[in-house]
Amino acid sequence: MKLNKLFLSLLFVGFCTAGFAQQTSRELKELKQKKEAIERQIELAQKNLNKTTNGKKLTLGQINTIKAQVRLMQDKISTINSEMRSLDNKITENTGKVHNLQTRLSDLKKEYAGMIRFAQRNRNSYDKMMFIFAANDFNQAYKRIKYLQQFGQYRKKQAAYIQGTEKDLNNQISVLDHDLKNKTNLLNQQLSEKNRLDKKKSEQAVVLNQLSKQEKQFAQDIKRNRDQRAALDRQIRAEINRIIAIEKKKAEDEAREAERIAAARAKAENRPVPVVASNKPKTNSEVLRATPESAKLSSAFESNKGSLPAPVATGYITSRFGVVKVDQATDNHEGIIYQTNEGAAVRAVFNGKVSTVFDKFGKFYVVIKHGEYFTIYENLKSVSVSKGDNVSTKQTIGSAANTDGSPEVGFQIRRGSTPLNPESWLAR
Structure with missing residues (x-):
């Protein structure tokens, strides 16, 4: 009808x-x-x-x-x-x-x-x-x-x-x-x-x-901050390069040992020594992803691009990645800086292993390895993890320190030693 x-x-x-x-x-x-x-x-x-x-x-x-x-x-x-x-x-x-x-x-x-x-x-x-x-x-x-x-x-x-x-x-x-x-x-x-x-x-x-x-005084502050950041970035790169060198040597030793065992077995069986294709990693990326565990962790980190939590639960970005202009001076930032609450908890953004914890300029810094990726947490007043510790996503690793009276936390993401823009990896 x-x-x-x-x-x-x-x-x-x-x-x-x-x-x-x-x-x-x-x-x-x-x-x-x-x-x-x-x-x-x-x-x-x-x-x-x-x-x-x-x-x-x-x-x-x-x-x-x-x-x-x-x-x-x-x-x-x-x-x-x-x-x-x-x-x-x-x-x-x-x-x-x-x-x-x-x-x-x-x-x-x-x-x-x-x-x-x-x-x-x-x-x-x-x-x-x-x-x-x-x-x-x-x-x-x-x-x-x-x-x-x-x-x-x-x-x-x-x-x-x-x-x-x-x-x-x-x-x-x-x-x-x-x-x-x-x-x-x-x-x-x-x-x-x-x-x-x-x-x-x-x-x-x-x-x-x-x-x-206050231009003269301010210019001195900018120079001091730039020099400290440059020194810090050099130490971070050196630490990552040290890890890469250790991983590379380990992979080369394992490859040589495999070749030695293959040659010994061939000699015992009275047959020609086989020509083994080199399994030695050639690039830093291959070195850091050499083990199944590292490869899996790297892939998991990559698949979470754009959805990683911020290193602080509450805060806002005051300094962004890349070339930043301050008054008439320019500076190159290899990470970002958050301002947050007084003594705010700083947390790991993903599962990983603490590569190193060091102090510089009266503050603590934590580097966490996620396969071939590294996250760096800067300007911590205190830390609650040590080198070699396994950490999980959002686990507290320390607390924010003050800089010029404001609670600040620096944060970097690197693939190997190459800095990446953290904002493209963090959840909005």
Whole structure:
């Protein structure tokens, strides 16, 4: 019947849009969580900044914190814009649902009214008892009884459809009103964040103006930091190269031993000494992946690219990978720097084995090996692991130390001795 066709078509459309609705709701939830996480980072940055602005001397940490705040505020505004775009899609979708339900309700009511009019017009000629007794035989009479029962059930079902559709329509209108209120709230948030960003940019301009007055002292701080970082990176590379050299010697010794055993066996069996193809690793990558365990761990580390946890549970990046410009000076960072909470726990980002723990410039540094990959944790006040220890993902390995009054943790990822951008490996 026409009603059934209408119902089935609307049901099909409903199934098609349900998946999109779930995706939109999930996207909005994720954007809201991201926005809240960014706000927590902004608040932590302000907390750290308040602690370090009491002194008259401007520090590199203060400048990096303000720059990080500006970047985080821009990220939050971008997230709000994405949230509004998703909400607009949801509003459009819900508006369509309301229109479809209104059309559906109108069609159902027309169908029901037509059925009532038909029943009224034919009430006398289709008297139930007369209709049944007028049957030619018992079988026909039975079919007429079933017909009347089905007709009555159909009318009840149609009335239930109408009531259900009215309820769905009212619910959908309520959802649409809620979405429109949320959009208004997001617009207000966006305006508030833009005003806050303008104020922070003005604060940044004041700080940079203050920087020009302390240029000589600041240049010395930059040089000191650059020299310390260069010395630290040299020691890290030397440590990794030492590990590679040990692994390479071990692989070469094993290959020579295998050749010796093969030659001795051939001599004992009075046959020519076989020419054994060299199994010696040729590259650093082959050296570090030489054993099945190392190869498996390397592959596992690689497969988790983009989903590794951050080395601190709470924090924000103040210094990024690569060439970084500070005032008029440039610096090359082989890792990233987080600011975090006072004494925050520093954690391993993946399963591995501690290659070394050393102290330099009054701070501790931990290097963890993951097959051919290494992660380096810098600027620790204390450590809770030792060389040779096996560690698991998110295991605490130490606590964050302060630099110029701000709790900071440096983090590097290397493939062999080659530095990689950690941000492309960490989960967003």
